[in-house]
Amino acid sequence: xxxxxxxxxxxxxxxxxxxxxxxxxxxxxxxxxxxxxxxxxxxxxxxxxxxxxxxxxxxxxxxxxxxxxxxxxxxxxxxxxxxxxxxxxxxxxxxxxxxxxxxxxxxxxxxxxxxxxxxxxxxxxxxxxxxxxxxxxxxxxxxxxxxxxxxxxxxxxxxxxxxxxxxxxxxxxxxxxxxxxxxxxxxxxxxxxxxxxxxxxxxxxxxxxxxxxxxxxxxxxxxxxxxxxxxxxxxxxxxxxxxxxxxxxxxxx
Numbered sequence: 034x035x036x037x038x039x040x041x042x043x044x045x046x047x048x049x050x051x052x053x054x055x056x057x058x059x060x061x062x063x064x065x066x067x068x069x070x071x072x073x074x075x076x077x078x079x080x081x082x083x084x085x086x087x088x089x090x091x092x093x094x095x096x097x098x099x100x101x102x103x104x105x106x107x108x109x110x111x112x113x114x115x116x117x118x119x120x121x122x123x124x125x126x127x128x129x130x131x132x133x134x135x136x137x138x139x140x141x142x143x144x145x146x147x148x149x150x151x152x153x154x155x156x157x158x159x160x161x162x163x164x165x166x167x168x169x170x171x172x173x174x175x176x177x178x179x180x181x182x183x184x185x186x187x188x189x190x191x192x193x194x195x196x197x198x199x200x201x202x203x204x205x206x207x208x209x210x211x212x213x214x215x216x217x218x219x220x221x222x223x224x225x226x227x228x229x230x231x232x233x234x235x236x237x238x239x240x241x242x243x244x245x246x247x248x249x250x251x252x253x254x255x256x257x258x259x260x261x262x263x264x265x266x267x268x269x270x271x272x273x274x275x276x277x278x279x280x281x282x283x284x285x286x
Contacts, residue, residue: 051156125221141248151252185231225250
C-alpha cells in the first residue's frame with residue numbers, strides 16, 4: 034500500500050494547505066464559529082480541509098478520507114475500509130486563534146487500523162515532519178534536503194512534552210513514575226514532533242482526542258523509535274466504531 038503513495042506529493046498538499054491557512058491567520062480579523070462539540074472553527078479550517086480533500090481525491094481517487102471537517106461517515110460505511118486518509122486540516126485551532134503559531138496541518142494514511150504514513154506541517158515555521166514505514170522519519174524545510182530524525186532514549190533526566198491548552202491534573206501522578214526533570218509545553222501535534230526528534234522522551238494525554246488529532250503524529254513517532262499505547266495498555270488503533278481516542282502514553286523505545 035505504502036509503495037503506491039508519492040510522499041512528496043503529500044508534503045506538497047500539506048504545504049499548500051498551510052499557505053492557505055496563513056492567509057487567514059494574517060488577516061486583521063478572522064471569523065470564528067463554534068462546532069456542535071463547542072470547539073472553535075475558523076474559515077482557515079474549512080479552506081484547508083477543502084484543499085486537502087480535493088487534492089487527495091485527485092491523486093488517489095480510490096482511497097477514502099476521514100477528516101475533522103468531514104467526519105459524518107457512518108461506521109457501517111467505513112468499517113470494512115482497508116486503507117484511508119485521516120486528516121486534520123488545522124490541528125490546534127485554539128492556538129491559531131491565540132496567534133501563538135502552534136498549529137499544524139496533519140495528514141495520515143491508515144492501513145489495517147495502523148498509521149503507515151504521517152505528515153505534519155507547521156505553517157508559521159515553514160517546517161515539515163513526516164514518517165513512513167518505508168523510509169523512517171524526517172524533518173524538512175520545504176525546498177531543502179530532508180534530515181532524518183530519531184528519538185533519543187535516556188536512562189534519566191527525561192523531558193516531557195505537555196499540552197498548552199489541555200493540561201490535566203491527573204497527569205502528575207502518572208508522570209511521577211518516570212525520571213522527568215523538564216517539561217516543554219506546546220500546542221497541537223507539535224508534542225509528537227518533540228519526541229520524534231529527540232527533544233522529549235514522553236508525552237501523556239489523559240483527556241479526550243479524536244483519531245485525526247493523533248494519526249499523523251503517531252506515524253512520525255512510530256518510525257523514529259517511539260511507541261504509543263492507550264492508558265489501558267492496548268495498542269492505539271484507528272477506524273474504530275467511535276473515532277474518539279482513549280487517553281494514551283507515548284514513550285521512546
